[in-house]
Amino acid sequence: MDDWTTMHVDQVDVTTENVAALIQEQFPQWSGRAIQPLSSTGTVNAIFRIGDDLSARFPLRLADTTEVQAVLEQEARASAELAQMSPFPVPEPVALGKPGAGYPMPWSVQTWLSGTIAIDADPSASDAFAEDLASFIAALRNADTHGRVFDGDNRGGVIADHDDWMAQCFQESEGLLDVPRLRRLWSRFRELPRTAADVMSHSDLIPNNVLVAGDRLSGVLDTGGFGPADPALDLISAWHLLQPGPREVFRRTLACDDLEWERGKAWAFEQSMGLVWYYVETNPTMSGMGRRTLDRLLESTD
Structure with a gap:
């Protein structure tokens, strides 16, 4: 594919011509605008900038059209809901596209946010950024769940439910990581009890999804996963994004107790273990991010 690196065996080609x-076929009002493929370390969507104020997102992994449509509709609802209470700029849904022109699935259009993603503009030493990040999470936690609870998909429920996935990660990571040490850490993390009720959560606060201006948070991307989950889930950001000093500022700002803090470590660990081996060849930046986060977690337990 000419615009995107292949990362998945079931990946779909999408080009600027597509x-x-x-x-031109579906939204002729935007035809003639410059189309720019974004060089991204993202793993779920190919993203293209459309003119100055829009971006189009194309799922990379082939899936049933009806299922993709349902996912995109749910993501649009979640993004619109998050936008209503976010204290920082976030993308807002604009339109949903249909399959066509050589692309076999539905796709989405959002507003474009300017800024530099945190993986390219490292804010990890900034106390002010840590406070901004905590303020964002606090605002989401204060949102009404309207009686919704975690849907059981991916991270955000019972940590031990991920044992099978972690077993695969440990097996795949032989020769890449200190697996015996990491197994010991998981054996402790998986026992951490769940005591707090669900709150509204972004659910994927990794550096790719955070925009930075100077040493401050300027926006948050990929908001379609907004929904109820373990309050500790968004604490993954402390380990993906912050050095020890700002991490403590972040923790104090959110007033995290010991159990919540440890569960945040567990979710960051579960995510990072998968990133290292899965993307070691196809997305070295993402794999390296996972390694860095695991190093921070290990340092915090020494």
Whole structure:
């Protein structure tokens, strides 16, 4: 594929020519705008900037059209809901596209946010950034769940439910990581009890999804996963994004107790273990991010 590196065996090709044709067919009001593929370390969508104020997102992994449509509709609802209470800029849904022009699935259009992602503009030493990040999470936690609870998909429920996935990660990580040490850490993390009720959560606060201006948080991306989950889930950001000093500022700002803090470590560990081996060849930046986070977690337990 000419615009995106292949990261998955079931990955779908999407090119600038596909995008231009889809826009011409389905959204002619935007035809003639410059289309720019974004060089991204993201793993779920190919993203193209459309003119100055829009971005188009194309799922990379082939899936049933009806299922993809349902996911995109749910993500649009979640993004619109998060936008209503976020104290920082976030993308807002604009339109949903249909399959066509050589691309076999539905796709989405959002508003474009300017800024530099945190993986390219490292804010990890900034206390002010840590306070901003905590303020964002606090605002989401204060949102009404409207009686919703965690849907059981991916991270955000019972830590030990991920044992099978972690067993695969440990097996795949032989020769890449200190697996015996990491197994011992997981054996402790998986026992951490769940005591707090679900709150609203971004659910994937990794550096790719956080925008930085100077040493401050300027926006948050990939908001379609907004929903109820373990309050500790968004604490993964402390380990992906912050050095020890700012991490303590972050913790004090959110008033995290010991159990919540340890569960945040567990979710960051579960995510990072998968990143290292899965993307070691196809997305070295993402794999390296996982390694860095695991190093921070290990340092915190020494």
